[in-house]
Amino acid sequence: MAKKQFKAESKRLLDLMVNSIYTHKEIFLRELISNASDAEDKLAYKSLTDGSVDVKRADLKITIVPDKETRILTVSDNGVGMSKEDLESNLGTIARSGSGQFKAELAEDDKAAGKIDVIGQFGVGFYSAFMVADHVTVISRAWGAEEAWMWQSDGADGYTVTACEKEAPGTDIILHIRANADDENYDQYLETHKLQELIKKYSDYIRYPIVMEVEDYRMKDKPEDAPEDYKPEWETVKEWKTLNSMVPLWQRPKSKVEPEEYNAFYKEKFNDWQDPLTVIHTSAEGAVTYKAMLYIPEKTPYDFYTREYQKGLQLYSSGVLIMDKCADLLPDHFRFVKGVVDSADFSLNISREVLQHTRQLKVIASALEKKIKNELLTMQKEDREKYEKFWTAFGTQLKYGVVSDYGQHKEVLQDLLLFWSSKEGANTTLAAYKDRMPEDQPYYYYACGESVEKIAKLPQVERILDKGYEILYCTEDVDDFVMKGLREIDGKEFKSVTEEDALPQTEEEKKAAEEKAEAGKPVLEAVKEALDGQVKEVRVSSILKSGACCLSADGPVSIEMERYMRKVEGGQPMKADRVLELNADSAPFAALKKAVDAGDKDTVAKYARLLYAQALLLADLPLEDPAEYTELVCSLMI
Ligand code: ADP
Numbered sequence: 001m002a003k004k005q006f007k008a009e010s011k012r013l014l015d016l017m018v019n020s021i022y023t024h025k026e027i028f029l030r031e032l033i034s035n036a037s038d039a040e041d042k043l044a045y046k047s048l049t050d051g052s053v054d055v056k057r058a059d060l061k062i063t064i065v066p067d068k069e070t071r072i073l074t075v076s077d078n079g080v081g082m083s084k085e086d087l088e089s090n091l092g093t094i095a096r097s098g099s100g101q102f103k104a105e106l107a108e109d110d111k112a113a114g115k116i117d118v119i120g121q122f123g124v125g126f127y128s129a130f131m132v133a134d135h136v137t138v139i140s141r142a143w144g145a146e147e148a149w150m151w152q153s154d155g156a157d158g159y160t161v162t163a164c165e166k167e168a169p170g171t172d173i174i175l176h177i178r179a180n181a182d183d184e185n186y187d188q189y190l191e192t193h194k195l196q197e198l199i200k201k202y203s204d205y206i207r208y209p210i211v212m213e214v215e216d217y218r219m220k221d222k223p224e225d226a227p228e229d230y231k232p233e234w235e236t237v238k239e240w241k242t243l244n245s246m247v248p249l250w251q252r253p254k255s256k257v258e259p260e261e262y263n264a265f266y267k268e269k270f271n272d273w274q275d276p277l278t279v280i281h282t283s284a285e286g287a288v289t290y291k292a293m294l295y296i297p298e299k300t301p302y303d304f305y306t307r308e309y310q311k312g313l314q315l316y317s318s319g320v321l322i323m324d325k326c327a328d329l330l331p332d333h334f335r336f337v338k339g340v341v342d343s344a345d346f347s348l349n350i351s352r353e354v355l356q357h358t359r360q361l362k363v364i365a366s367a368l369e370k371k372i373k374n375e376l377l378t379m380q381k382e383d384r385e386k387y388e389k390f391w392t393a394f395g396t397q398l399k400y401g402v403v404s405d406y407g408q409h410k411e412v413l414q415d416l417l418l419f420w421s422s423k424e425g426a427n428t429t430l431a432a433y434k435d436r437m438p439e440d441q442p443y444y445y446y447a448c449g450e451s452v453e454k455i456a457k458l459p460q461v462e463r464i465l466d467k468g469y470e471i472l473y474c475t476e477d478v479d480d481f482v483m484k485g486l487r488e489i490d491g492k493e494f495k496s497v498t499e500e501d502a503l504p505q506t507e508e509e510k511k512a513a514e515e516k517a518e519a520g521k522p523v524l525e526a527v528k529e530a531l532d533g534q535v536k537e538v539r540v541s542s543i544l545k546s547g548a549c550c551l552s553a554d555g556p557v558s559i560e561m562e563r564y565m566r567k568v569e570g571g572q573p574m575k576a577d578r579v580l581e582l583n584a585d586s587a588p589f590a591a592l593k594k595a596v597d598a599g600d601k602d603t604v605a606k607y608a609r610l611l612y613a614q615a616l617l618l619a620d621l622p623l624e625d626p627a628e629y630t631e632l633v634c635s636l637m638i
Pocket residue numbers: 031035036039077079080081082090091094123124125126127171348349350
C-alpha cells in the first residue's frame with residue numbers, strides 16, 4: 001500500500017522532532033496524556049448534549065502500559081476516538097491555522113533551541129511521540145462507529161491507514177521506543193518508576209484517572225498458625241494504581257483549602273523543608289482568566305544570590321504543565337516568589353499565536369506583581385514581626401530592584417523598604433519616618449557605614465542628631481545607590497549626612513563659616529602641601545561638631561561608592577576625589593595652627609598625616625601605609 005505523505009509543515013516539524021534539537025524529550029508523555037484527556041472531555045461533553053451517548057464520567061480513564069520485552073509503550077483512552085477521516089486530517093497535518101506563524105518562529109529556532117520549551121509553547125503534541133519512538137501506531141474507533149482504523153508511521157517518510165478491529169471506542173497510541181543511544185537513555189520510558197515520575201511532574205492535575213500496573217513490595221499477612229519466632233515475609237504484588245491526584249489545589253475555592261494543604265503542596269512542589277512565610281491564592285476573570293497560587297518562602301534559598309538561581313512560576317494550561325519556570329511572569333525584584341499559574345488561555349494548541357501569549361503573559365505578570373506588593377504591604381501593616389522575617393530574607397533583593405532598570409521600579413518598591421532608624425533603634429518604613437519628621441526638617445537623612453554602632457559614632461552624624469532629626473542608618477553595600485536611586489519622595493530629597501549642605505545655613509552662619517575659612521587659610525594650605533597630592537582639597541568643615549576631622553568627596557564618586565567598588569572590584573577601584581575636612585574649633589586644629597605660625601614644617605607634616613589617617617579610618621578606607629602610620633603615632637609617645 002502506498003504511503004501518504006505528510007503536509008509540508010508537518011514534515012518539517014517531524015524532522016525537527018526526530019533529530020530533536022530540544023532537550024525535553026520526556027514531554028511526549030504529557031502531550032499524549034493531554035490528547036487522551038481532551039478525547040475524554042469531548043466524549044463527556046457529547047454525553048451531555050447527545051442523548052444517544054451514554055457514558056458515565058466515572059468510567060473514563062487513561063491507561064498506560066509499558067512492555068520492556070517488546071519495547072512498546074501504550075497510552076490508551078476510552079474517549080471519543082477518531083474516524084478514518086479524523087486520523088487523516090488530525091495526524092496527517094498539523095497546525096493548519098497557525099502554520100504561518102509557526103514557520104516564522106521556526107526560522108528563529110536556533111536562538112530558541114534549548115531556551116524555551118518549544119513544544120510546550122506551540123503544542124505540537126502528537127508529533128512529539130517521534131522523539132522517543134521510531135514507529136508509532138494509532139488504533140482508534142470513533143464513538144458510534146463499528147469499524148476501527150490503524151494509522152502507522154516511521155516518521156518523516158509518510159503514514160498508512162488501514163482497517164482493523166477494536167473492541168471498544170477510544171484510542172490506543174502505541175509507541176515502539178527507540179534503542180538506547182550514546183547520549184540518550186530511551187529505556188527509561190519503559191520503566192514504571194520513570195513513567196510514574198513523569199506523570200506526577202507533568203500530568204498530576206489531569207481530571208481523569210491515569211492508571212498503570214505497578215509493582216508494590218509489601219509484607220505478607222501473618223499466618224494464623226505462625227510460630228513464635230515468625231519472621232515477616234515480603235512479596236511483590238502487581239496492582240493497578242491511579243497515579244495522578246486529579247484536582248489541583250489552586251482550582252479549589254480558597255475557603256475549601258486548609259493551611260496545612262497549602263503548606264504541604266509548597267514543600268512537595270518546591271523542595272523546601274520549611275513552611276512558606278505566606279501564600280497568595282488568587283484568580284481573575286476578564287481580559288485573561290487565570291488562577292494563581294503564589295508563595296513567599298521564609299528563608300533565603302541557599303543559591304538565591306547566585307547565577308544558578310532561576311526565577312519563574314510554573315505555568316499550567318487547564319491542569320497541564322506547559323512550562324516549569326516561566327520567568328516572564330515575575331519581575332526580578334520579586335524573583336523569590338514561587339508558585340503556579342493556571343490559565344486556559346494558554347492553549348496547548350499550536351494555532352494560538354505566540355505573540356498573543358506574550359501579551360497575556362504581560363497582563364498576568366503585572367496583575368501578579370500588584371498582588372504580591374499588596375500582600376507584602378498588608379503583612380507590613382498587620383504582622384510586622386512576619387514582615388521583618390521577610391525583610392531579613394529578601395530585603396536586599398527589593399533594594400536591588402530600586403536600583404535596577406534605571407530606577408523604573410522605584411514607585412512599586414519604596415513603600416516596602418525598611419531602614420534602621422536612629423530614633424527608633426529599629427527598622428522603619430519611609431512613611432513612618434516621614435510621619436515623625438519635624439516640620440522644619442528639609443531632607444530624609446541617611447548615613448552609610450559598616451554597622452549601626454559605627455555609623456552612630458561618625459563625626460558627621462552628630463550635628464544632624466543634635467537638631468533632633470532622625471537618620472536612616474544604612475549598613476548594606478547597595479544602600480548608597482538605593483538612596484541615590486530614590487532621590488526624592490513627594491518633593492522631599494534624600495541627603496547623606498556627609499554632604500556639606502546637609503544642614504541649610506542661615507545667612508549669619510554662612511558668613512561666620514566664611515570668616516572661619518578665611519582665618520584658617522594658612523593652616524589649610526600648609527596641610528595640603530604636606531599631604532602632597534593625596535587630597536584634592538583641605539577645608540574648614542561645616543559638618544563637624546566635636547570631631548576633629550573627617551573625609552568628604554568632591555565630585556560624582558562618593559566615599560560610599562568608592563568603598564563599594566573596592567569590595568566588588570578589588571584591585572584598582574574607582575576613586576573619590578578626597579577632601580580632608582578639619583574642625584577649626586577643635587584642639588588639634590589649634591595645635592596645627594601653632595606649628596604653622598612657628599614655621600615648624602616637620603610638625604605640620606606629622607600632624608597633617610595623622611589627621612588624614614584618622615579621617616581614612618573613620619571613613620572605613622584603608623591606610624596606604626599602615627607601618628608609617630604606626631610609627632607616627634608611636635613617635636608622639638617619646
Ligand atoms: P492538539 O492536541 O494541540 O490539537 P496534537 O498534535 O496533540 O494537537 O493532536 C492533533 C489532533 O489529533 C487533536 O486535536 C485531536 O483531534 C487528535 N487526537 C490526538 N490524540 C487523540 C486521541 N487520543 N483521541 C482522539 N483524538 C486525538
